[in-house]
Amino acid sequence: KANAVTKIDRIEAIIVDVPTVRGHVLSMTTMLTQSVVLVRIRFSDGSEGLGEGASIGGLSYGPESVESVKLAIDTYIAPALIGMDADGIAAASAHMEKAVKGNPIARAAVECALWDGLGRRTGLSVAQLFGGRVHDRLPVAWTLASGNSQTDIDEAERMLDARRHRDFKLKIGKRGVKQDIAHVAAIAAAVGDRGTIRVDVNQAWSLTEARYGARGLQEIGCILIEQPVSRDKLTALKSLTDGYEIAIMADEVLQGPADAMRVAANRSADVFAVKVCQSGGLKPASDVVAIARAAGIDLYGGTMLESGLGTAAAIQLFATVPEWQFGTEMFGPLLLKDEILATPLEYKDFSVTVPQGPGIGVSLDDDKVSFYRRDRTVTVKA
Ligand code: MUC
Ligand code: MG
Known part of the structure; x- marks a missing residue:
């Protein structure tokens, strides 16, 4: 028919x-x-x-x-x-x-x-369904989060040598603010002009800690703080955004376009970490992007540490957005010990290549999926 x-x-x-x-x-x-x-x-x-x-x-x-x-x-x-x-x-x-x-x-x-x-x-590729790509490649940051400053510095050196990453996001907020600033300062000094340093606090700070942290981090050349305070504390987020030069980025607070509107309405953040999963899908994530662009809020392509599949889906959308002022962190598959895509995404020259081909542009390695699925049935020979 x-x-x-x-x-x-x-x-x-x-x-x-x-x-x-x-x-x-x-x-x-x-x-x-x-x-x-x-x-x-x-x-x-x-x-x-x-x-x-x-x-x-x-x-x-x-x-x-x-x-x-x-x-x-x-x-x-x-x-x-x-x-x-x-x-x-x-x-x-x-x-x-x-x-x-x-x-x-x-x-x-x-x-x-x-x-x-x-x-x-x-x-058609998902990028084409969203209006067509304006980028063939996107810059990709790496997260240093071994828990040890020297291990992180060694890892950063390896990433710089391999030309895999030059923008580094440091996970902090577990230790005291003073210790964290010293940790970030050590890594920032080692990386120098070869790259950029940002931090993600994952909501761990009170406003008082965050003020102290913002002052200390901007003095050592860190360029951005991601979600310093609890996602419920929008007024605190705004006071940090207004009070310091260092960029303040919203992550956990953004659970879709309505939250993006709330944050944008009071300009409670300088930057949005746009996450496809957290936004509720590709279309709502593209709405979050639209709200940021209309409000003059900068953009960062965020990850939920998806495997190659979810990472590729986000890359398809992100490729259609003219400007990612703070780049992206589409490194999810690189944090995993094994690859579950039939053909891995291409990472080189500090960036990832937007996959070609219809849809998301990738396919799964079915054997790997069978191996790593939680409910896998193991057949043991008698
Ligand atoms: C987060 O909060 O942004 C993204 C990169 C990473 O290392 O962790 C995530 C979560
Ligand atoms: Mg985050």
């Missing part, structure tokens, strides 16, 4: 656990493994779409975990979407928002898979 509508037939959500290359020490937890949810949608014409939802450190980073993401998809999102028009992403997203409040990471994983499916069916 020429005009038969392609429908959403089946939505599968798989939790995979992949060890990290080293312990990733954050203010709230230390990650030894990254867990993500891979989503595969099968459509009635035989086509497929892939998406990914990730968070960081179980429930220590934010209100969703991979377990809650899988539950929301299996129990609420899949039944609501099965049978809907595969190409009607706006309708499916509206339906999903009606069926599931909050849970942006779960919604994002499914929405990404719908865009991937549409791209594969039409032969």
Whole structure:
């Protein structure tokens, strides 16, 4: 039938656990493994779409975990979407928002898979579906978070030598502010003019600590502080933004366009960390970008430490945005000990190449997925 509508037939959500290359020490937890949810949608014409939802450190980073993401998809999102028009992403997203409040990471994983499916069916990349790329490559920062200053300096040297990264984000907030400033100062002095230094506090500071931290960090040449205070403390965030030269970036506070509007309305931050998962999908993330651009807020392409799949999806969208004043941190797959894409993303010359090809432009290595899936069945020979 020429005009038969392609429908959403089946939505599968798989939790995979992949060890990290080293312990990733954050203010709230230390990650030894990254867990993500891979989503595969099968459509009635035989086509497929892939998406990914990730968070960081179980429930220590934010209100969703991979377990809650899988539950929301299996129990609420899949039944609501099965049978809907595969190409009607706006309708499916509206339906999903009606069926599931909050849970942006779960919604994002499914929405990404719908865009991937549409791209594969039409032969267009997700970047093309979002207006076309304006970049072939994007700059990629690296996070130094071994928990030890000298180990971090050695790691930074290796990244500079390999021309893999020159912008470094340091995870702080676990130790006292004074110790943290000394740690950042040591790394900043070692890196010198070869790169830039930023920090992510992951909400750990009170306003008083943050004031002391902002003053100290700007004096040693650190260029940005990410989410210094709790995501509930918008007034505190604004007072830091207004009070210091160092750029203040919003991360955890941005759970989609409505939060972006709230932060932009009072100009409570200088920069948005745009995260596809945290925003609720590619389209809402593009709305967050639009709000920032309209408000004169700078942009940074953020990650939830997705594997190559979710990272590639975000790269497709980020490639359509003219200016990322603070670059991106699309290094997720490089923090993982093993690659689950059939062909890894290309990292060189301090940047990542935007994948070519329809949809998100990547495919999974099915053997790796079988190996790392949490519910894998191991067959033992008798
Ligand atoms: C975060 O809070 O931004 C992003 C990079 C990284 O190392 O951790 C994440 C989480
Ligand atoms: Mg952050």
